[in-house]
Amino acid sequence: xxxAAAEKSADKTPRTARGRKTQRALLDAAEAEFGERGFxxxxxxxxxxxxGVALGTFYTYFDSKDAxxxxxxxxxxxxxxDAVAPAIAGIEDPVGREGAALEAxxxxxxxxxxxxxxxxxxxxxxxxxxxxxxxxxxxxxxERLQEAAAEGAISGPIDEVHAWALMGMNVFLGLKFGVMDxxxxxxxxARIANALIAKGLAR
Amino acid sequence: xxxAAAEKSADKTPRTARGRKTQRALLDAAEAEFGERGFxxxxxxxxxxxxGVALGTFYTYFDSKDAxxxxxxxxxxxxxxDAVAPAIAGIEDPVGREGAALEAxxxxxxxxxxxxxxxxxxxxxxxxxxxxxxxxxxxxxxERLQEAAAEGAISGPIDEVHAWALMGMNVFLGLKFGVMDxxxxxxxxARIANALIAKGLAR
Numbered sequence: 001x002x003x004a005a006a007e008k009s010a011d012k013t014p015r016t017a018r019g020r021k022t023q024r025a026l027l028d029a030a031e032a033e034f035g036e037r038g039f040x041x042x043x044x045x046x047x048x049x050x051x052g053v054a055l056g057t058f059y060t061y062f063d064s065k066d067a068x069x070x071x072x073x074x075x076x077x078x079x080x081x082d083a084v085a086p087a088i089a090g091i092e093d094p095v096g097r098e099g100a101a102l103e104a105x106x107x108x109x110x111x112x113x114x115x116x117x118x119x120x121x122x123x124x125x126x127x128x129x130x131x132x133x134x135x136x137x138x139x140x141x142x143e144r145l146q147e148a149a150a151e152g153a154i155s156g157p158i159d160e161v162h163a164w165a166l167m168g169m170n171v172f173l174g175l176k177f178g179v180m181d182x183x184x185x186x187x188x189x190a191r192i193a194n195a196l197i198a199k200g201l202a203r
Numbered sequence: 204x205x206x207a208a209a210e211k212s213a214d215k216t217p218r219t220a221r222g223r224k225t226q227r228a229l230l231d232a233a234e235a236e237f238g239e240r241g242f243x244x245x246x247x248x249x250x251x252x253x254x255g256v257a258l259g260t261f262y263t264y265f266d267s268k269d270a271x272x273x274x275x276x277x278x279x280x281x282x283x284x285d286a287v288a289p290a291i292a293g294i295e296d297p298v299g300r301e302g303a304a305l306e307a308x309x310x311x312x313x314x315x316x317x318x319x320x321x322x323x324x325x326x327x328x329x330x331x332x333x334x335x336x337x338x339x340x341x342x343x344x345x346e347r348l349q350e351a352a353a354e355g356a357i358s359g360p361i362d363e364v365h366a367w368a369l370m371g372m373n374v375f376l377g378l379k380f381g382v383m384d385x386x387x388x389x390x391x392x393a394r395i396a397n398a399l400i401a402k403g404l405a406r
Binding site: 038094095117120121123124131134138145152153154155159160161162164165166167168169170171172173175176177180184189192193196197198199200201202203 | 241297298320323324326327334337341348355356357358362363364365367368369370371372373374375376378379380383387392395396399400401402403404405406
């Protein structure tokens with residue numbers, strides 16, 4: 001059912017620049033609204049008001065509040081990816097690359113604190129989107145590490161366990177040092193965590 | 204308010220073995236009910252039925268569904284701690300100790316899959332209990348690692364970043380290999396993750 005709904009929403013992909021701008025305004029308004037009030041207390045009326053879009057226009061872009069929420073989870077998941085990609089492009093050292101990915105993610109989390117509330121609420125409101133977000137993120141980390149291990153640049157063999165371990169580390173460091181506390185510089189947090197995955201704790 | 208409520212519930216601590224047994228039955232029923240149906244769809248009536256306890260008796264132990272939920276988060280948090288403690292007692296090597304802690308936690312997560320849904324929902328239903336759970340867990344890891352670093356058994360300095368990184372790793376490995384997939388032996392998952400925190404990925 002979720003797949004069918006996703007496909008139906010995909011049919012609503014805007015074809016003009018103006019349409020894309022309106023869709024973007026609705027997603028940004030949804031980010032603020034869902035982040036602030038949570039899914040159940042949020043309303044389409046309030047989201048369209050925030051976006052400065054007529055209520056009727058909403059349905060040109062999304063079928064329902066539920067479809068908008070799922071689109072937002074996919075959108076934020078993609079924006080995390082897009083925030084990390086340029087930060088790691090051209091970094092040859094694979095461990096340093098993961099450190100740069102973490103630093104970029106911490107910066108993103110600080111600028112978009114709503115992301116935690118939204119992705120975390122997806123576990124209950126849109127569990128398939130929630131699971132997809134983590135599976136895709138883990139798959140990207142796994143691919144980077146397996147390539148590096150194949151080139152002999154890190155010690156292998158690399159396993160899904162490594163990918164989920166690094167992702168969990170990043171998610172919780174983002175929660176602690178991106179959302180809860182803002183006093184530690186993100187570069188410092190990333191450097192300490194990166195030294196851990198570089199050399200470990202053993203003497 | 205949450206503190207006042209917690210204190211009030213604390214006053215309801217049963218003083219007899221029979222009272223403790225009834226309270227335990229209510230917590231176990233709550234674990235099943237909240238884990239299955241989520242907080243909003245769960246009811247005191249249904250929880251007392253599951254527990255085989257008269258509805259009126261409920262209020263001898265808890266003030267409200269909300270108070271029960273908060274007590275359950277504290278209870279599960281304590282049970283994770285109690286599941287890990289004997290598994291790491293007497294392990295001298297501090298890195299191996301963290302691996303044993305992870306293995307014990309993975310086993311607990313497999314046996315109590317509801318824990319994720321309950322702790323994760325606490326972010327929305329009982330945010331103070333949710334935060335307390337993670338802060339206490341991180342504090343325990345930090346204490347273990349700082350002691351080991353002070354003894355020169357692992358390379359320091361140890362920082363909150365290490366504690367949150369390890370906790371995040373454990374939480375996501377529990378989600379993936381405790382709750383989502385059951386085919387990997389927990390010992391194997393713990394061994395791979397532990398090698399990562401022992402020696403890191405660098406060649």
